[in-house]
Amino acid sequence: MPFEKVVEIGRVAYVAHGDDKGKLIVIVDVIDQNRALVDGPCSGVNRKDMNFKALHLTEFKVKIGPSARTSTVRKAWEKGDISKKWSETTWAKKLANAEKRANLTDFDRFKLMKAKQSRNRLINIEFGKLRKAAKKAPAKPKRLRKKK
Known part of the structure; x- marks a missing residue:
């Protein structure tokens, strides 16, 4: 099947x-x-009509009938544990991180910059050590070609 997520009754979006x-x-x-x-x-x-262009389909689906009542939808949602499953997805985590970044203050951004600088400094020091060790190591002998 070419499409994993299709518009259907019970699809979470x-x-x-x-x-x-x-x-x-x-x-x-x-x-x-x-x-x-x-x-x-x-x-x-609240229950309302919505344009498909405003929706992004998820991989989750609840088992409900056509035009199910709100209470039925709520029971199916809780039975399927959709809120917990959604919070564990990479998509939801990226959205949460974007929200967190958008709410940073100037001082928080400054602290983040300093933390990145210290991390990169440690990485560069270790990389320099490895490069220096590789230069000191004897060169590998070239492979001899077999004569035909």
Whole structure:
């Protein structure tokens, strides 16, 4: 199958832009080729229609029927433990790190710069030692070619 993630009922998606940017929702029903009815009971998104362009599909899926009620979606979400699974993904970790970096103060950025400088200094010292040891080592003998 060429596509791993398809738009389907029960597919969990990440809201890329709009009022609920950064939240997870579940596709409850497909309205037409451009919009879906979504619900996010555990992430604070009320049931509404949303354009597919605003959604990024995730690998997670909950088992619900078409046009399932909010309480049913919540139970399926909690049964599937979607919030915990999402927080363990690389995607969620990158978003959290980006959020953390965006909230750094000038002093925090300065401390980060100094920490990077000291780390790079240690790396360069070790690299210099290895290079010096490699120069002192005797040269490897050249391989002799076999005559035909």
